[in-house]
Amino acid sequence: MISTQAWADAQLLWDYHRMHHKPRTCSVAVGLGSHDLGVADVTADLYHQGLAPVIVFTGSTSPTTQARMPRGEAVHYRERALELGVPDEAILVEPRATNTGENIEFTKEVLAGAGIEASSVLLVSKPYEERRSFAMMRKLWPTVDIVSASTSMELEEYADSIGDAPMVIDMIVGALQRVLVFPGRDLAIPQDVPQDVVEAYERLVWQGFTSRLMPTEAKT
Structure with a gap:
């Protein structure tokens, strides 16, 4: 079961990922x-x-x-x-x-x-x-x-549409890792990442939403 805190943290990342x-x-x-x-x-x-x-x-x-x-x-x-x-x-x-x-x-x-x-x-x-x-x-x-x-769905509606909420949160976490790491690999321009987003990301990693995190040698 996904905790209330995990949903709140995933929502922070979700909102950040969208460019509007x-x-x-x-x-x-x-x-x-x-x-x-x-x-x-x-x-x-x-x-x-x-x-x-x-x-x-x-x-x-x-x-x-x-x-x-x-x-x-x-x-x-x-x-x-x-x-x-x-x-x-x-x-x-x-x-x-x-x-x-x-x-x-x-x-x-x-x-x-x-x-x-x-x-x-x-x-x-x-x-x-x-x-x-x-x-x-x-x-x-x-x-x-x-x-x-992208679709106009909000997080929980989107997770329901995919049918696998933990996987969606794993992917949200993996996407944030790449935003942080890829500029140093010359694959992306840097993005300003607010501290509350970084902290939410770290909490989700600590809670085990890690299946989409890449090892240092992973491709894009």
């Missing part, structure tokens, strides 16, 4: 692969709002997604977007990336191969990955403007 950007028209929408098909839903909705003329779904599989998305995250995202009425010609698929750095680099290659020059990106992720993804994009693709986007 207002969606606006961009050159392309990029849906970052994950276990959460809701990323595809949000990306499709942004497309239908006319905020991007083309979508790139990027992602292979991971231990988390192998069973849920055996054909690959980007492929499953594409299939979901097609179900939601996005035309096939508006979707590009990048099926190789196994981490966020590759998501970014391989997406640039796919767009270049399609002859699409992007000056701005609607970057669609899970809610707790907004800040880390933004910081990595600013470092690894500094020539584009970035607008972060």
Whole structure:
């Protein structure tokens, strides 16, 4: 059972991770692969709002997604977007990336191969990955403007939708670790992390929400 304190700490991290950007028209929408098909839903909705003329779904599989998305995250995202009425010609698929750095680099290659020059990106992720993804994009693709986007669900509703609240909190904690560590690895720009967020992160680690923490040698 998750304690009241753990939920409160997770909420602090959740609120910090979200960038609170207002969606606006961009050159392309990029849906970052994950276990959460809701990323595809949000990306499709942004497309239908006319905020991007083309979508790139990027992602292979991971231990988390192998069973849920055996054909690959980007492929499953594409299939979901097609179900939601996005035309096939508006979707590009990048099926190789196994981490966020590759998501970014391989997406640039796919767009270049399609002859699409992007000056701005609607970057669609899970809610707790907004800040880390933004910081990595600013470092690894500094020539584009970035607008972060994710579902509007709040924490407990989101955890219910995933069906595994401890895993969601583990991932929130892992995302914060990467915000803290990646600038020192030249993978992201630094972010100001308030002290109360750091303290909440440390309490959650102490309580054992650690399955998504990376060892020092881990990839992105």
